[in-house]
Amino acid sequence: MKKGIRVLLMLLLALAVAVAAAGCGGQKPAGESKSGGNTAGGGQDQNQKMKVAFVYVGPVGDAGWSWAHDQGRKYLAEKLPWVEATYMENVPEGADAERVLTELAEQGNKIIFATSFGYMDYVINVAKKYPNVIFMHCSGYKTAENVGTYFGAMEEARYLSGMVAGKMTKKNVLGFVAAHPIPEVIRGINAFTLGARSVNPNVKVKVVWTNTWYDPAAEKQAALSLLDAGADIIAQHQDTPGPQQAAQERGAYGIGYDSDMSQFAPNATLTSPVWNWGPYYVKTVEAVKNGTWKPEQYYGTMKDGIVDLAPFNKMVPQDVRDLVEKKKQEIIDGKFFVFQGPIKDQSGKIRVQEGQKMSQEDILGFNWFVEGVEGEIPK
Amino acid sequence: MENSVWIAILAAAITAGTPILFAALGEIITERAGVLNLGVEGMMLVGAVTGFMVAVKTASPWLGFLAALVAAGAMAAIFAVLTITLRANQVVTGLALTIFGTGLSGFLGKPYVGIPLPVSFKPVALPLLSQIPFIGPVFFRHDPLVYLSYILVPVLWYYFYRTRPGLNLRAVGENPAAADALGVNVFALRYIYVIIGGMLAGAGGAFLSLAYAPSWLENMTAGRGWIAVALVIFAVWDPVKALLGSYLFGGVDALTYSLQAATRIAIPSFFLKMLPYILTIIVLIVATRQTIVKHIGAPGALSIPYDREER
Known part of the structure; x- marks a missing residue:
């Protein structure tokens, strides 16, 4: 008898797990698109x-x-x-x-x-x-x-956000919390760095890899370590607002990603x-x-x-906004291209000649850092 | 490296080690009573999500923390019914509890992903203590939950080794039949300590979602519950050693980023990321050797369900 109850309870537990798991991965219809027209193969249905x-x-x-x-x-x-x-x-x-x-x-x-x-x-x-x-x-x-x-071309928005950071930094050290060492992320770090150095040639960008897209605690920790190492603005290629929250906690600034992250760190996130x-x-x-x-x-x-830049936070002064808006218009008008020479790599060697534009193929396969980035790309 | 960098790393080690410490202390209590609960990860997640949900609704992190204790304690109670009363296999039930907790927390927390917490636990610099050079900034500028864990360690140590109920607890874990013969209620004590252990795992989870992150994301414990289980063996079921072990793990965790940010040493980040787990393996080897040589180790009745009729 007792054994029976035990088996039953184990089954119940298993069922609960299954229900919970199904609840997580289930498909949900969009609220507004629920219509009666559920006829299979109903070609005559006008409203299908x-x-x-x-x-x-x-x-x-x-x-x-x-x-x-x-x-x-x-x-x-x-x-x-x-x-x-x-x-x-x-x-x-x-x-x-x-x-x-x-x-x-x-x-x-x-x-x-x-x-x-x-x-x-x-x-x-x-x-x-x-x-x-x-x-x-x-x-x-x-x-x-x-x-x-x-x-x-997220690099265009990243370049602009780099300009904001380059203008707003006081210590000339920017921190970048990066997810995985793949071309997409490297491209973003490079564009951010080029943008920052276009308005402030003394800026350095320190990179820390988290090897995760999605771990708020790890991302926050990585951001804190960058702040400890002297950075005063934290940018990120991560899917959670963890780095922004770290910046806010320390009274530093941040640059979000993906969505307007200022709701998570209203006193830190300058733009995203x-x-x-x-x-x-x-x-x-x-x-x-x-x-x-x-x-x-x-x-x-x-x-x-x-791609776009989220609205500026109130801390960003008008002259910085004007500068960035002007560059944004140049990008939209096709007058400015982010990966245009001369571009030097970390060792100072010229990789893209003056006046030359990087090919789309090279941009999509980025595997080196531009000058001004401090960090290694794990091989 | 300069002094300030060391202070930053050590302070980060304590923050990163605290959720592991809470969970490990809980597991020590559970295992001391002779029950092996591998559901730590699941209980932490349920604690984290419940704490977060309640804190968002009530705008009070303390109420959230209490709710996390209750919810994780309830998870542990399910485990207790299955393993103590029904004598189900503890390893299997523990694994089921982890899977259950992972799914349940993901399901409950769905609407809370990406919602900011109105009020989180904030660091409080303790007067006087935080002014001590080096020690102050490392130990005494944290949030209240960290201070709570500081207090918990000596209290538990005293309880285990210097009090009558503590002796009963250890007896139940070492030799339940003998304890039973002496009139100790083995079943009741195991229930109580399994539930308290679960509550502490919930505290670890709540620390993550209410102080450390502070936000809720699916599976945010990221294996910390398992590290806590390994740590219990490393600590030979001793709260003080668990404290040292947690900060060691926390330190390695913090170091993975600090080394990248503060130095120009080219250590591949993948290698750094691997360090806590390598450390786990080394620690297990050392601890096992120690156990053999010194004849100390796991409570005698660990993971064996107690059955009066088999005495």
């Missing part, structure tokens, strides 16, 4: 919506990367009422991704946005099996008949380079509907509005 799905690597509430994509999804649902946009969050970059993508294709989604680099090969695999579904992969480099990629995916999602879905969509490798710029 086009189904679009988004796959996120993190939770939508991370205040960072996945959150920014979800803002884009909400924008899409608002602008195009004939779209039903759903999402799956916390999808790991592994075999699970293939299962999730297959499931979404089976459910009749016309377009699937896969928003993390590690989904790349799974997207290609699933796309082969579902030629009528269009797959859009963010930050990858593999395309196919029905697979396109998209990403944006942010993603704005919404308009691009609207454009893509409309292109698919009109039959004009083609597989391409889209690399949006500040001109397209895909």
